[in-house]
Amino acid sequence: MPDISTLFVTRLYRAALNELAKPKVDYGELNASCLAIAEDDEAGQRWCEDNGYPGYTSYASLDDLPWRFPIFGALEKALDKHVAAFCKDLGFDLGERKLKCNALWINILPEGGTHASHIHPHSVISGTTYVAMPEGTSALKLEDPRLPMMMMAPVVKKTAPEALQRFVYVKPAVGDVLLWESWLRHEVPMNMAEEERISVSFNYGWA
Secondary structure, three states: OOOOOOOOOOOEEEEEHHHOOOOOOOHHHHHHHHHHHHHHOHHHHHHHHHOOOOOEEOOOOOOOHHHHOHHHHHHHHHHHHHHHHHHHHHOOOOOOOOEEEEEEEEEEEOOOOOEEEEOOOOOOEEEEEEEEOOOOOOOEEEEOOOHHHOOOOOOOOOOOOHHHOOEEEEOOOOOEEEEEEOOOOEEEOOOOOOOOEEEEEEEEEEO
16 A cells, blocks of 8 residues: 655644633624724725725724724734644744734625735734624635646545645634634635624734
8 A cells, every 4th residue: 555645734723712712702892893993994994995995904004903992902812822822733943932913903894795815924823713704604715825836737526635625615603713824825705695794814923
């Protein structure tokens, strides 16, 4: 029998945020806060309109949510613990330093809205926690990072194991946190639900 190894694995971390949170994060309060901030953030609204961004994101307008709102401060503290656990799983040697959150922002995607395929430069770990995931809303689509180099590789059978697929769709629940290395290309396909899809995304850099 041949000896077939699995090399250069891409890891995806998934957990309930409140498993490690002290104090627990109230996702009802987080939902209300996201909606209130989006309504008041005129600079963010203008940026979304000027750049053709569907719905709302605070990415370009508010860079201090944990300082402004206690609920986001509690969220960041919980995320710190999950990121530390993921770094341990990845075998990172961080020396005397640790990864720190360098960006945290709100995403509100209405019916028909999408977020095109992208990566997160200038960070090590990226991720999202999910605040509102209405029935029928889009999953997170992850792309095999080797895809641009595959050239003449055949299409993979739909029945092949998930680890062999070129694209993987992950459907998180409210309260989940997903983490991945920032070079992993991902996108949010069209939101087919009538209700808004709300999430909070973040980047961690090596301080």
